Amino acid sequence: MNHELFTDLQNVIVQGITGTHGAFHTGAMVAAGTHVIAGTSPNKAGQKLDGIPVYGTITDIKKDFSIDASVIFVPAPFAKTAIIEAVDAKIPLIVCITEGIPVHDMLIIKQHMQEKSSTLIGPNCPGILLPGRSKLGIIPATMGTPGSVGVVSRSGTLTYEAVASLTERRIGQRYVIGIGGDPVRGTNFIECLELFEKDPAVSHIVMIGEIGGSDEQTAANYIAASVKKPVYAYVTGHHAPSGVQLGHAGAILDSADESAKAKTSALQEAGAVTATSLIGLIDQLTSDIKSDHLLQ
Amino acid sequence: MKLLEYEAKTVLGSYNIPVPKSSLVDDPEDSIPVPTVLKSQVPVGGRGKVGGVRIVEKAEEVSNTASEILSLTIKGHTPKVLLAEELLSIEHEYYLSLVINKSAAVIELMAHKEGGVEVEEQSNFKRWPIDDQNTANVAAELADYYDFNDTENLSMLLTNLYRCFTQSDATLLEINPLILTVDNKLVAGDCKMTLDDAARFRHPEWDFEEAPANANFVTLDPHGSVATIANGAGLAMATVDAVADAGFTPANFLDVGGGANEASVLAAFEKIMEYPNISAIVINIFAGITRCDEVAKAIISAKDQISDLPKLYIRLAGTNYEAADELLTSAGIPLLPSLADCLAAIQENSQ
Numbered sequence: 001m002n003h004e005l006f007t008d009l010q011n012v013i014v015q016g017i018t019g020t021h022g023a024f025h026t027g028a029m030v031a032a033g034t035h036v037i038a039g040t041s042p043n044k045a046g047q048k049l050d051g052i053p054v055y056g057t058i059t060d061i062k063k064d065f066s067i068d069a070s071v072i073f074v075p076a077p078f079a080k081t082a083i084i085e086a087v088d089a090k091i092p093l094i095v096c097i098t099e100g101i102p103v104h105d106m107l108i109i110k111q112h113m114q115e116k117s118s119t120l121i122g123p124n125c126p127g128i129l130l131p132g133r134s135k136l137g138i139i140p141a142t143m144g145t146p147g148s149v150g151v152v153s154r155s156g157t158l159t160y161e162a163v164a165s166l167t168e169r170r171i172g173q174r175y176v177i178g179i180g181g182d183p184v185r186g187t188n189f190i191e192c193l194e195l196f197e198k199d200p201a202v203s204h205i206v207m208i209g210e211i212g213g214s215d216e217q218t219a220a221n222y223i224a225a226s227v228k229k230p231v232y233a234y235v236t237g238h239h240a241p242s243g244v245q246l247g248h249a250g251a252i253l254d255s256a257d258e259s260a261k262a263k264t265s266a267l268q269e270a271g272a273v274t275a276t277s278l279i280g281l282i283d284q285l286t287s288d289i290k291s292d293h294l295l296q
Numbered sequence: 297m298k299l300l301e302y303e304a305k306t307v308l309g310s311y312n313i314p315v316p317k318s319s320l321v322d323d324p325e326d327s328i329p330v331p332t333v334l335k336s337q338v339p340v341g342g343r344g345k346v347g348g349v350r351i352v353e354k355a356e357e358v359s360n361t362a363s364e365i366l367s368l369t370i371k372g373h374t375p376k377v378l379l380a381e382e383l384l385s386i387e388h389e390y391y392l393s394l395v396i397n398k399s400a401a402v403i404e405l406m407a408h409k410e411g412g413v414e415v416e417e418q419s420n421f422k423r424w425p426i427d428d429q430n431t432a433n434v435a436a437e438l439a440d441y442y443d444f445n446d447t448e449n450l451s452m453l454l455t456n457l458y459r460c461f462t463q464s465d466a467t468l469l470e471i472n473p474l475i476l477t478v479d480n481k482l483v484a485g486d487c488k489m490t491l492d493d494a495a496r497f498r499h500p501e502w503d504f505e506e507a508p509a510n511a512n513f514v515t516l517d518p519h520g521s522v523a524t525i526a527n528g529a530g531l532a533m534a535t536v537d538a539v540a541d542a543g544f545t546p547a548n549f550l551d552v553g554g555g556a557n558e559a560s561v562l563a564a565f566e567k568i569m570e571y572p573n574i575s576a577i578v579i580n581i582f583a584g585i586t587r588c589d590e591v592a593k594a595i596i597s598a599k600d601q602i603s604d605l606p607k608l609y610i611r612l613a614g615t616n617y618e619a620a621d622e623l624l625t626s627a628g629i630p631l632l633p634s635l636a637d638c639l640a641a642i643q644e645n646s647q
Binding site: 021077100101103104110126139140143153156160161164184188210213218237238239240241244246247260276277278279 | 396399401427492495511512514527531532533534536538541546549551584585613614635636
């Protein structure tokens with residue numbers, strides 16, 4: 001993932017702009033500095049939402065505007081069509097907030113996205129907050145403060161927890177990215193780690209993982225091979241029973257190497273700083289940053 | 297959602313995947329032709345080892361055996377019905393399954409030359425990515441691996457399995473054993489099938505015995521001493537971890553969800569009250585979509601409606617925190633600044 005996706009971010013659309021969540025969070029995004037130029041809603045074309053024009057399709061919007069990013073709030077049964085519509089319209093960045101998309105739909109979407117130019121974040125994610133700049137999604141903007149930490153997380157609420165704790169300790173963030181809790185998703189840890197490593201404005205990385213799947217192990221291999229910036233990692237679910245889904249679909253412990261313990265050790269071996277609680281991790285990061293400043 | 301064997305085999309049959317001739321038995325006096333295999337329909341594995349699957353050769357023994365299996369509890373489950381299947385003449389048993397490889401975002405065929413009940417202990421499974429274009433090629437490679445000469449038969453089986461897997465919104469379809477009969481037919485001996493609950497909206501035909509598990513409320517230890525209420529799977533897991541690390545036994549995992557409101561939180565309190573040994577309830581909410589004042593209202597109603605409510609240790613943050621603080625303070629319910637403070641307070645009170 002390239003940081004130009006975010007630095008060049010101008011025109012944003014909202015798919016499903018007239019729904020309850022779509023309408024509410026469009027307002028919040030605008031308040032956070034996001035330039036929402038239009039939205040889609042199949043039956044409400046021609047209307048306006050707080051002055052933002054509503055179109056029937058993305059093709060219609062493109063007649064009037066260029067589009068840098070789309071945020072999707074449409075309900076799960078229609079989400080596959082919405083994502084594919086955005087991909088086919090060559091929108092560079094697509095953030096899908098929708099929860100409960102069937103996994104077979106995600107397989108079709110991932111297949112469809114091969115050889116295409118779009119980047120998909122989510123689904124079932126809180127989206128992206130660029131503190132002091134803008135946001136794409138539902139992360140409360142007031143929690144963040146501008147700075148140089150890159151945060152990536154599979155869990156929505158733990159993202160909030162991490163960002164609020166950083167802000168409370170006066171440590172600002174460059175990126176806050178929730179990649180989502182579904183087992184098959186658009187963007188993974190690696191793409192975010194790559195973004196953080198390459199963007200010179202990022203100094204420290206916070207990564208929050210969960211039980212289930214092998215993405216934290218893959219991320220650990222990537223960190224060992226390609227990440228030089230300091231990584232602080234926490235994996236939740238140390239006391240999860242095996243074989244039982246906990247909350248969202250991705251959080252299921254199917255085998256021993258999907259456990260929080262195994263993932264934490266893999267990240268530790270890759271050189272990441274780990275902790276048994278998220279707050280413990282943030283405290284460690286805080287004290288490391290403060291001692292760095294004292295040394296300089 | 298996990299299907300019972302007979303339900304999974306009904307689904308297989310509807311995609312022309314061969315299954316043994318069978319009937320369902322819920323009364324031991326039902327007439328059952330012999331020889332037959334009687335199989336307990338319980339949603340757990342390992343039933344064969346504890347007498348849940350038995351071959352009956354003699355007509356006079358059928359009703360006694362059926363009656364025994366019907367009353368046999370296996371890992372906490374007593375069957376509502378038995379599956380009575382024809383006895384097949386087995387030449388060989390293979391293992392075959394379709395799974396989703398999450399990180400590669402593809403469907404995979406997994407196979408092993410040796411099927412049967414001990415397959416979990418086998419390693420060296422063969423794996424192929426499979427889609428609607430490559431089933432013939434995969435079938436050829438599978439036939440080679442199985443050392444099975446009827447590639448056309450395998451190819452048809454794989455095509456049907458792939459259709460069954462995708463059209464049923466399955467996340468697991470395991471045939472173990474896949475039986476090769478002495479007259480060279482491939483038949484699904486046993487079948488495990490898991491369906492994606494998220495796809496329920498497009499499957500009005502789904503009507504199965506087992507209710508889908510509630511993923512948002514999971515009992516960890518019914519005799520635990522500390523119950524948890526949190527929002528979001530990650531924060532809920534982190535809360536359970538913190539309770540255990542503080543030396544207590546967490547009774548449950550509970551994610552009240554992104555849209556937590558008064559009714560859903562009140563329902564959670566009622567479920568927690570079913571545990572016998574709870575001395576403390578930790579409430580840990582970081583509200584994004586959720587609103588803290590809604591949660592606060594639920595806590596106040598719970599205090600009013602549930603007389604023997606254990607002591608509450610509450611940490612709220614995020615959307616509408618100020619309104620929640622006001623509501624709870626005027627109701628005389630204290631808030632704590634962090635989860636760590638909640639756990640420290642429990643420790644203090646339990647000494």
